[in-house]
Amino acid sequence: MSFLRYSWLIAVKDLRAELRTKEAVNASLSFALVILLLFSFAFDPTGEQTREISGGLLWLVFAFAGALILNRSFARELSNDCLDALVASPVPGTALYLGKCLANLTLLLAVELVCLPVFGVFYNVRWTHRFWPLMLVLLLGTWGIAVVGTMFSALTINLRLRELMLPTLVYPLLIPALMAAIQLTTGLLAGQPLAGDLTNWLKLLAGFDIIFTALALGLVETVLVG
Amino acid sequence: MRLKLLYAACLIGAWLLLANLAVILLVLPDEAEQGAIYRIIFFHVPAAWSAFLGFLAAAVASVAYLIKRDLRYDAVAVSVTEVGLAFGAVNLVTGMIWGRIIWGIWWTWDARLTSMLVCWLLYAGYLMLRRAVEEPAQRAKVAAVFSIFAFADVPIVWFSIQWWRTQHPQPVMRGSGSMDPAMYKMMFANWAPLLLLFCVLVVIRLRQERIQSEIDALRREAHAR
Numbered sequence: 001m002s003f004l005r006y007s008w009l010i011a012v013k014d015l016r017a018e019l020r021t022k023e024a025v026n027a028s029l030s031f032a033l034v035i036l037l038l039f040s041f042a043f044d045p046t047g048e049q050t051r052e053i054s055g056g057l058l059w060l061v062f063a064f065a066g067a068l069i070l071n072r073s074f075a076r077e078l079s080n081d082c083l084d085a086l087v088a089s090p091v092p093g094t095a096l097y098l099g100k101c102l103a104n105l106t107l108l109l110a111v112e113l114v115c116l117p118v119f120g121v122f123y124n125v126r127w128t129h130r131f132w133p134l135m136l137v138l139l140l141g142t143w144g145i146a147v148v149g150t151m152f153s154a155l156t157i158n159l160r161l162r163e164l165m166l167p168t169l170v171y172p173l174l175i176p177a178l179m180a181a182i183q184l185t186t187g188l189l190a191g192q193p194l195a196g197d198l199t200n201w202l203k204l205l206a207g208f209d210i211i212f213t214a215l216a217l218g219l220v221e222t223v224l225v226g
Numbered sequence: 227m228r229l230k231l232l233y234a235a236c237l238i239g240a241w242l243l244l245a246n247l248a249v250i251l252l253v254l255p256d257e258a259e260q261g262a263i264y265r266i267i268f269f270h271v272p273a274a275w276s277a278f279l280g281f282l283a284a285a286v287a288s289v290a291y292l293i294k295r296d297l298r299y300d301a302v303a304v305s306v307t308e309v310g311l312a313f314g315a316v317n318l319v320t321g322m323i324w325g326r327i328i329w330g331i332w333w334t335w336d337a338r339l340t341s342m343l344v345c346w347l348l349y350a351g352y353l354m355l356r357r358a359v360e361e362p363a364q365r366a367k368v369a370a371v372f373s374i375f376a377f378a379d380v381p382i383v384w385f386s387i388q389w390w391r392t393q394h395p396q397p398v399m400r401g402s403g404s405m406d407p408a409m410y411k412m413m414f415a416n417w418a419p420l421l422l423l424f425c426v427l428v429v430i431r432l433r434q435e436r437i438q439s440e441i442d443a444l445r446r447e448a449h450a451r
Contacts, residue, residue: 180386
């Protein structure tokens with residue numbers, strides 16, 4: 001079987017397991033909604049300034065909610081020694097990792113797509129001005145979170161305090177990606193076209209994704225196998 | 227013999243530092259705009275260089291560990307990271323003291339300050355990560371991968387934050403104008419004792435790591451009986 005086919009199988013397996021139990025998605029989604037609610041106490045939610053910080057708010061929510069999904073990604077394989085079985089199977093480590101990345105990307109995007117309209121309604125922000133560019137930013141930003149997060153999910157799997165360690169390590173690493181995504185989202189929500197400064201941020205975001213995808217694919221075999 | 231070399235390095239470092247301090251405090255005049263406080267730069271800047279050198283060495287040692295799987299490289303990586311973090315802290319704290327005097331504020335979210343803080347937090351995370359793993363080989367592997375990730379991240383962080391900040395007006399400006407050549411030279415001259423101190427600390431830390439692994443081995447042997 002080809003490499004991509006293996007990745008696809010792993011992704012489908014993860015998504016199927018998640019859809020049947022819904023434990024990570026439910027936790028992540030309710031957590032995201034709670035944070036969205038809490039933000040309304042931090043500042044005047046109907047004020048004009050909300051639009052200026054909307055990108056930051058959204059990506060903080062996405063990053064927080066993402067940590068819950070990413071934590072489960074490899075931890076799910078711990079019971080019954082599933083991870084050992086996966087590593088021993090003919091699936092290459094890189095394909096296993098890529099498959100899990102794809103599954104996490106899908107789950108994160110699903111949570112984000114629910115949060116966006118809720119955010120729009122609660123904070124009186126129109127988010128459909130630049131729908132497709134916004135989706136592109138969402139995809140690239142979430143891929144960055146998924147790539148780094150899945151890698152660290154694998155890295156921290158046998159650690160004490162795993163749930164705590166993952167966000168503490170991942171958020172500082174994600175700063176460039178989050179910053180680019182925040183700038184882009186704020187700009188697009190304000191109705192700016194995807195041009196000028198925004199294309200530079202888009203390039204930075206894509207560059208971050210490429211660099212860390214390559215680095216993770218190069219190192220994941222050592223992390224999983226030995 | 228090794229210990230004597232270490233003492234000798236300490237003595238040379240102390241002597242160099244005293245000689246430099248004499249020049250810094252007695253020979254060099256106050257800076258025209260900043261007054262006496264500018265002298266902090268002779269520690270501030272070399273500390274940053276040393277810290278970054280340490281992080282570079284940590285990345286190299288981490289790659290070497292992943293290739294050779296020799297725990298000695300891991301010991302090097304953790305030693306230089308720890309000492310690098312200490313020098314990074316010196317850089318941050320001296321910078322804050324300078325900022326309090328010149329800018330009137332302890333901290334500003336300027337590109338350099340922010341990226342140094344992010345860098346410092348990343349490597350503090352590295353040390354935290356190490357504490358969470360018991361088994362030495364696994365700890366070395368996990369830490370090495372994280373160190374490589376962190377090292378790849380630092381330039382991107384620096385680049386992106388600088389970019390972000392240049393789009394905003396700076397809250398405060400550094401004193402413009404170039405540095406006097408005598409002062410400029412002093413910055414490099416004072417790097418020598420600091421770098422020597424860096425090396426001595428790393429060697430001491432390496433000794434500790436070696437002794438620690440010996441103790442661990444003995445403990446395992448005792449348990450096996």
